[in-house]
Amino acid sequence: MKSREDIRNHLRRQRLLADGMTQQDLADRVGVTRQTILSIEKGKYNPSVGLAMRLAQVFGIAVEELFELGEGGGHD
Amino acid sequence: MKSREDIRNHLRRQRLLADGMTQQDLADRVGVTRQTILSIEKGKYNPSVGLAMRLAQVFGIAVEELFELGEGGGHD
DNA sequence: TGCGAATGTATATTAAGCTTTACATAGTGT
DNA sequence: ACACTATGTAAAGCTTAATATACATTCGCA
Numbered sequence: 001m002k003s004r005e006d007i008r009n010h011l012r013r014q015r016l017l018a019d020g021m022t023q024q025d026l027a028d029r030v031g032v033t034r035q036t037i038l039s040i041e042k043g044k045y046n047p048s049v050g051l052a053m054r055l056a057q058v059f060g061i062a063v064e065e066l067f068e069l070g071e072g073g074g075h076d
Numbered sequence: 077m078k079s080r081e082d083i084r085n086h087l088r089r090q091r092l093l094a095d096g097m098t099q100q101d102l103a104d105r106v107g108v109t110r111q112t113i114l115s116i117e118k119g120k121y122n123p124s125v126g127l128a129m130r131l132a133q134v135f136g137i138a139v140e141e142l143f144e145l146g147e148g149g150g151h152d
Numbered sequence: 153t154g155c156g157a158a159t160g161t162a163t164a165t166t167a168a169g170c171t172t173t174a175c176a177t178a179g180t181g182t
Numbered sequence: 183a184c185a186c187t188a189t190g191t192a193a194a195g196c197t198t199a200a201t202a203t204a205c206a207t208t209c210g211c212a
Contacts, residue, residue: 005126022158036200038160045199048169049128050081053145063139069129098188112170114190121169124199 006070082146
């Protein structure tokens, strides 16, 4: 049973590393609302790859450094 | 004017490099339907980062090697 | 002590990812 | 000619990402 995606992210850590960038600042830079950033940080959902890449780009890191799969082995 | 995401992908190329893996095989390995793979290949949409990472993992490459942002500069 | 800035919670609504089913076309082999 | 496999198209439906709005909390600061 793996209906929920189970993805970890280091958004908050990176924001803090980036001179304490706020959720709103980050949202503006990638073109989404603050709610979206907050929900991703809280693990409430699994963003599109486009958004994920823009986020990683803001921090100058790879997508895989910002998001991690749950490593449940298979896909189910 | 970049409301639509505009993401390029190298899914087909990678499939062919991977010994001609079929859309169905790939779909099975990442746990989605063939339609989903086809639609992504055709650029009809922008998968979730979870799926993008599983796809990249199948080919042993980074997400950024499989998907590319439109490079429109900003987010609009 | 009260204001503003940053984060969190809640809920309702819209947009888009993904599934399911069904059919159509092109290539391959017998 | 017929069957089989891989790919493409299309539409209906479900689930979830993302928006919008509103309010609550904590903190620093004038």
